[in-house]
Structures are given as C-alpha cells and as structure tokens.
Amino acid sequence: MGWALLLAKRAAIGAMIGIAVSDELVSLARMQGSSMEPTLVAGKSLMEGDVLLLDKFPGHDFGFSRGDVVVLRSPHEPQYWMVKRLIAVEGDMLRVPGKRELVQVPKGRCWVEGDNANVSLDSRNMGPIPMALLKARVTRVVWPLERFGRVESILPTGRIVAHGERPIR
Amino acid sequence: MLWKSLSDVAGRGAAIVQCVCFMDVFSNHVLQIQQCIGPSMLPTFNIRGDILVTERLSVKLGKIRVGDVVMARSPSDPRMVVCKRILGLEGDTITVASDKGGSTKVKIPKGHVWLQGDNFHKSRDSREYGPVPSALLQGRVFYRIWPPQGWGFVGRIPSQSV
Numbered sequence: 241m242g243w244a245l246l247l248a249k250r251a252a253i254g255a256m257i258g259i260a261v262s263d264e265l266v267s268l269a270r271m272q273g274s275s276m277e278p279t280l281v282a283g284k285s286l287m288e289g290d291v292l293l294l295d296k297f298p299g300h301d302f303g304f305s306r307g308d309v310v311v312l313r314s315p316h317e318p319q320y321w322m323v324k325r326l327i328a329v330e331g332d333m334l335r336v337p338g339k340r341e342l343v344q345v346p347k348g349r350c351w352v353e354g355d356n357a358n359v360s361l362d363s364r365n366m367g368p369i370p371m372a373l374l375k376a377r378v379t380r381v382v383w384p385l386e387r388f389g390r391v392e393s394i395l396p397t398g399r400i401v402a403h404g405e406r407p408i409r
Numbered sequence: 410m411l412w413k414s415l416s417d418v419a420g421r422g423a424a425i426v427q428c429v430c431f432m433d434v435f436s437n438h439v440l441q442i443q444q445c446i447g448p449s450m451l452p453t454f455n456i457r458g459d460i461l462v463t464e465r466l467s468v469k470l471g472k473i474r475v476g477d478v479v480m481a482r483s484p485s486d487p488r489m490v491v492c493k494r495i496l497g498l499e500g501d502t503i504t505v506a507s508d509k510g511g512s513t514k515v516k517i518p519k520g521h522v523w524l525q526g527d528n529f530h531k532s533r534d535s536r537e538y539g540p541v542p543s544a545l546l547q548g549r550v551f552y553r554i555w556p557p558q559g560w561g562f563v564g565r566i567p568s569q570s571v
Contacts, residue, residue, distance in 0.1 A: 253427055257426070257430045260429075260434050264433065301488065302487045313542070313545075315521070316520035318471075347486070370541075370542065371487040374487075
C-alpha cells in the first residue's frame with residue numbers, strides 16, 4: 241500500500257506545480273479557428289493545428305505591447321478564449337477601415353484584431369474591450385516543426401493616428 | 410559534509426517551492442482572502458477595509474446569481490480589483506436612474522453582468538463603465554472574517570453596517 245500512496249502524493253505535487261507554472265509562467269495551447277491565418281494555423285480538430293507557447297508574464301502587470309499576439313477571454317462567451325493581435329491601447333486614436341471617424345480607445349480598454357481580416361470577429365465588430373481580458377502573449381509556434389519559430393510582434397502601419405501615454409516602441 | 414548541506418538546502422528549497430505552488434493554485438482556483446476598502450459597498454462593508462473570503466468555484470462554473478457580491482477586474486483599470494454586487498445577468502434589462510431625474514434602460518449583452526456598489530451615491534460601477542464581461546469576474550464573496558463583529562456569511566441583499 242505504501243508505494244501507491246507515495247505515487248499518488250508525487251502525482252498530486254507534480255500536478256500542483258504544473259498548474260502553478262501554467263497559470264503564472266508559461267503554458268502550451270492548441271490553436272483553433274482561422275482568425276489569425278496565416279500567422280497561426282488551426283486544424284480541423286484538437287489533434288491538429290499549431291501548438292503555441294504562451295508567456296503568462298505580461299498578464300501580471302498588463303505590460304502587453306502594441307503588435308503582440310495575445311490570448312484573451314471572450315467578452316461575449318466567457319467559456320471561450322480568443323487569439324488576436326493587440327493593435328491599440330488606452331488613449332490611442334485609431335483608424336478603422338470602413339469607418340470615417342477615428343476611434344479613441346477608452347481608459348482601461350484595448351483594440352484587438354485577427355490577422356485574417358475577412359473572417360475574424362474582433363474589436364471591429366464589438367468595439368474596444370477591457371484590457372483585463374488579456375491573459376497571455378503568444379511567443380512561439382512549437383509544433384508542427386515546419387512552422388516552428390517566433391511569433392513576431394508586428395503593428396500594422398497607418399492605423400494609429402495618435403497615441404496615448406504609452407509610446408510606440 | 411558539503412554534499413549533505415547542499416542536499417539539505419535543496420530539500421528545503423523544494424519544500425518552499427511546493428508551498429508557494431500550493432498557495433498559488435489554492436488562491437487562484439479555490440479560496441482567496443481579500444480586503445474590500447472604500448465607501449462603495451457601504452453599509453454592507455466598511456470603508457476602512459473588511460477582510461473577506463472569496464470562493465472561485467461559482468464563477469468558474471457559471472453559477473453566479475443576482476445579488477451575489479463578487480470581486481472583479483475593473484474594465485477601466487486592469488490593475489484594479491473591485492468589489493461590487495451583481496444586479497443583473499445577461500439578457501436582463503436594468504433601469505438606471507440618471508442624476509437629472511428620469512431614467513434609461515440598459516439591456517445586458519450576452520456574456521456580461523451589471524455590477525453596482527451598495528453605496529448608491531459613492532460607487533463607480535456599471536453605471537459609469539457599462540455592463541462588465543463575466544470573464545472579468547474573479548470570485549464570489551461569501552464570508553466576512555473582519556471586523557470580528559462582522560463574522561459571517563455575506564448574503565444576497567445589502568446588510569446593515571457593523
């Protein structure tokens with residue numbers, strides 16, 4: 241009986257450390273949906289699609305940068321997650337295709353868009369969203385090996401007309 | 410001799426790491442102890458800071474009800490956690506009294522809730538920042554452990570001050 245208990249204890253400790261690391265430091269996730277193509281590619285099931293390395297550090301003090309690819313909780317469907325690119329932060333004045341007026345991002349909010357503009361549902365549909373929804377930054381694709389590499393932080397040019405207090409790097 | 414000391418240190422280090430991980434996982438996923446400071450939840454909670462126990466499960470399971478007191482990340486400042494009462498769930502229509510008399514009706518969109526402090530006059534809440542995505546809710550406040558005369562469950566209606 242002794243060894244089973246020891247195994248259970250070791251498994252529980254391992255799981256606990258794993259959860260803590262995954263919550264606070266780094267974790268892996270499988271891409272779903274086509275809203276970030278061609279940057280990130282999903283498969284038809286949970287067994288296919290890019291495997292992403294997520295950095296949880298920016299989620300602690302919300303030190304995300306414009307251009308980062310971020311993972312966030314969906315504002316309208318809280319049980320789902322979204323992967324989008326952070327385009328603008330609070331205070332920024334933003335040009336939105338299809339709209340004549342500029343949009344100013346209110347305090348505490350941000351503007352996110354999917355790279356695949358044709359299919360992505362994002363801030364262009366639902367407006368600025370609270371930055372507190374952002375939980376992680378996608379740093380790399382780790383699988384499949386042909387697509388292994390860094391996910392670059394790229395800010396599309398010409399979108400931000402004036403910025404808030406945070407300078408553009 | 411040196412090897413024994415190193416393995417002692419490693420043993421203690423491992424114990425500390427396990428402790429920190431346990432506290433992190435427990436407070437993020439089970440129970441958290443937090444303080445609610447400020448006038449926005451008077452008379453239910455005091456200005457100078459009541460100490461509350463928040464449970465994480467109800468939010469994770471989507472079992473939040475109107476009247477629950479919750480901790481949530483503020484939509485206007487991601488670094489701030491606010492303590493408010495849920496006055497409406499998705500699909501509900503809230504009637505907001507405006508300062509100049511009269512009122513407006515707000516329908517709460519899918520996935521959102523209406524947060525309001527018990528202190529009608531001194532609370533910044535959904536009346537200012539609109540319905541809040543329920544993904545911002547951290548947990549349900551269910552017990553108060555300070556001040557001592559306020560020990561007890563936190564109910565779904567505003568209570569008298571202690």
